[in-house]
Amino acid sequence: MDKQQGIAGGLTNYGDRGFALYLRRSFIKSMGYSDELLRRPVVGIASSPSGFNNCHRAMPELVDAVKRGVLAAGGLPIDFPTISLGEVFLNPTSLMFRNLMSMDVEEMIRAQPMDSVVLIGGCDKTVPAQLMGAAAADLPAVQLVTGPMMTSRHNGERLGACTDCRRFWASFRAGKIDQREIDAVEGRLATTAGTCAVMGTASTMACLAEALGMSLPGTAAIPAVHADRLRAAEASGAAAVRLIRQPIRPSQVITAHAVENALRVLLALGGSTNGIIHLTAVAGRLGIPVSLDRLNQLSDSTPVLVDLKPTGEHYMEDFYAAGGMGALLRELRPLLHLDTVSVTGETLGERLDAEAGAWIDHRIVHQLDSPVEPVGGLVALFGSLAPRGAIFKRSAADKNLFEKEGRVVLFRSLEDLSERIDDPQLDVRADDFLVLQNAGPTSGSGMPEAGYLPIPKKLAQAGVKDMVRISDARMSGTAFGTIVLHVSPESAAGGPLALVQGGDRIRLSVKDRRIDLLVDEAELERRRAALPERAAGATRGYAKLYQDHVLQADGGCDFDFLRGNGPAAR
Numbered sequence: 001m002d003k004q005q006g007i008a009g010g011l012t013n014y015g016d017r018g019f020a021l022y023l024r025r026s027f028i029k030s031m032g033y034s035d036e037l038l039r040r041p042v043v044g045i046a047s048s049p050s051g052f053n054n055c056h057r058a059m060p061e062l063v064d065a066v067k068r069g070v071l072a073a074g075g076l077p078i079d080f081p082t083i084s085l086g087e088v089f090l091n092p093t094s095l096m097f098r099n100l101m102s103m104d105v106e107e108m109i110r111a112q113p114m115d116s117v118v119l120i121g122g123c124d125k126t127v128p129a130q131l132m133g134a135a136a137a138d139l140p141a142v143q144l145v146t147g148p149m150m151t152s153r154h155n156g157e158r159l160g161a162c163t164d165c166r167r168f169w170a171s172f173r174a175g176k177i178d179q180r181e182i183d184a185v186e187g188r189l190a191t192t193a194g195t196c197a198v199m200g201t202a203s204t205m206a207c208l209a210e211a212l213g214m215s216l217p218g219t220a221a222i223p224a225v226h227a228d229r230l231r232a233a234e235a236s237g238a239a240a241v242r243l244i245r246q247p248i249r250p251s252q253v254i255t256a257h258a259v260e261n262a263l264r265v266l267l268a269l270g271g272s273t274n275g276i277i278h279l280t281a282v283a284g285r286l287g288i289p290v291s292l293d294r295l296n297q298l299s300d301s302t303p304v305l306v307d308l309k310p311t312g313e314h315y316m317e318d319f320y321a322a323g324g325m326g327a328l329l330r331e332l333r334p335l336l337h338l339d340t341v342s343v344t345g346e347t348l349g350e351r352l353d354a355e356a357g358a359w360i361d362h363r364i365v366h367q368l369d370s371p372v373e374p375v376g377g378l379v380a381l382f383g384s385l386a387p388r389g390a391i392f393k394r395s396a397a398d399k400n401l402f403e404k405e406g407r408v409v410l411f412r413s414l415e416d417l418s419e420r421i422d423d424p425q426l427d428v429r430a431d432d433f434l435v436l437q438n439a440g441p442t443s444g445s446g447m448p449e450a451g452y453l454p455i456p457k458k459l460a461q462a463g464v465k466d467m468v469r470i471s472d473a474r475m476s477g478t479a480f481g482t483i484v485l486h487v488s489p490e491s492a493a494g495g496p497l498a499l500v501q502g503g504d505r506i507r508l509s510v511k512d513r514r515i516d517l518l519v520d521e522a523e524l525e526r527r528r529a530a531l532p533e534r535a536a537g538a539t540r541g542y543a544k545l546y547q548d549h550v551l552q553a554d555g556g557c558d559f560d561f562l563r564g565n566g567p568a569a570r
């Protein structure tokens with residue numbers, strides 16, 4: 001082993017290297033390690049359990065299993081904490097802290113003595129944060145996910161967080177179920193360890209990590225409580241030791257071809273709209289651009305193949321039983337770049353050759369010639385309302401609303417929305433467009449998952465299930481509806497969305513990939529001149545850093561100073 005490896009790597013600076021190593025060895029011996037173990041290469045294990053993160057409940061067991069794998073393969077496993085992001089416990093939003101977690105991961109990988117790292121994440125923003133940090137640090141790394149929750153039952157019906165959370169809440173708002181039933185449902189939606197049970201953001205990012213090649217083959221969809229999950233953890237530890245002997249760095253795995261494969265997978269999954277933001281941010285750390293025009297080209301030639309909620313009917317445990325990511329990649333094979341390399345050292349082509357003929361449940365993973373939908377789940381829209389693009393999840397929307405012009409019912413902020421949406425006096429009809437301003441990256445709201453504006457109560461009670469909704473916010477991966485998101489530039493940055501007024505008309509054309517504000521240019525100029533001065537925002541701390549440096553959605557909402565310029569720049 002190189003003397004710079006293992007526990008002797010990256011010594012603390014005391015001006016005397018011998019003293020620094022002697023001191024470090026002395027202190028680590030206080031933890032009871034033997035000299036034999038201290039001579040081994042070190043595999044760091046970035047873990048993020050927290051009492052505020054239900055999705056990471058099983059993480060201690062995973063850490064133990066990774067350690068087993070590392071020890072058996074001849075390495076020394078040392079786990080270390082990073083911050084944890086529990087989706088529903090963070091204010092204002094978890095996205096706001098994704099970049100902070102990514103910096104924590106990057107800097108702790110760099111600062112501590114390790115030769116490779118296993119990253120264990122699960123809940124929505126944690127896997128993107130870990131991939132961003134690992135890509136920037138560029139030390140050999142293996143991503144392991146906590147895995148999805150199992151489903152539960154309510155009155156004989158299968159339930160899983162969190163598409164069903166929204167469906168039952170909509171029924172409650174519409175007066176179709178009472179308080180007693182919603183209370184019972186509340187206790188049955190999330191009943192095991194793990195991440196949301198549908199193709200939400202966490203599951204999407206788990207699948208994208210495998211599609212990129214950063215996770216071991218076949219591990220993305222294993223349920224959190226399945227024994228295979230522990231075996232995957234053990235194997236991830238062993239793989240991290242192999243990566244020390246035959247280094248493959250994240251910059252060799254996350255290439256332009258790998259990113260394009262991940263985009264194909266995102267589209268074929270009917271995956272979360274957040275996936276495009278996160279993939280853009282991960283690729284951006286390595287200087288790889290993700291263009292929304294390219295997304296549209298890929299979307300037109302990539303069918304939705306996976307029948308999972310919110311696009312379809314099934315849950316992640318069904319996807320795993322159906323063959324998981326291997327099944328999907330085999331079906332998608334003609335559309336993929338087969339020369340990409342994963343953390344195993346194998347190319348995608350070699351992996352798929354080795355798996356050829358393995359069983360697939362085609363009720364859940366459809367064949368390329370009989371897809372769930374003939375085109376991809378996501379498209380980008382452009383137009384006078386969104387010059388730098390907006391995202392639309394066509395696989396989870398009402399096709400009857402795809403080509404439509406409507407009158408704007410405007411909400412100027414999240415507070416305005418919550419105050420007026422259920423007002424019986426609200427002037428709103430089913431064919432109106434609900435528009436929300438000031439929920440984008442620099443608005444101070446942290447770009448919340450508020451793009452799924454609720455159907456106004458009086459319309460919901462009258463049976464209206466979907467309306468066109470437009471905002472610069474995001475939407476949970478578990479949500480559904482005819483919803484235009486990530487309008488860029490956002491309204492808080494003075495984008496055209498800021499100029500919209502109640503009663504304006506907007507035209508949506510999914511066919512033409514257009515979203516246009518039907519107001520003449522002279523009037524828009526007049527409104528632009530009358531825009532109020534932007535209020536002073538945060539003055540200190542992370543909120544100020546975020547406000548000053550966060551990029552728009554088309555930059556993955558990363559910080560401008562964290563983006564990479566390609567491997568050569570590092």
Ligand code: FES
Pocket residue numbers: 055086087088122123124194195196200202
């Ligand atoms: Fe953690 Fe859904 S709340 S994945």
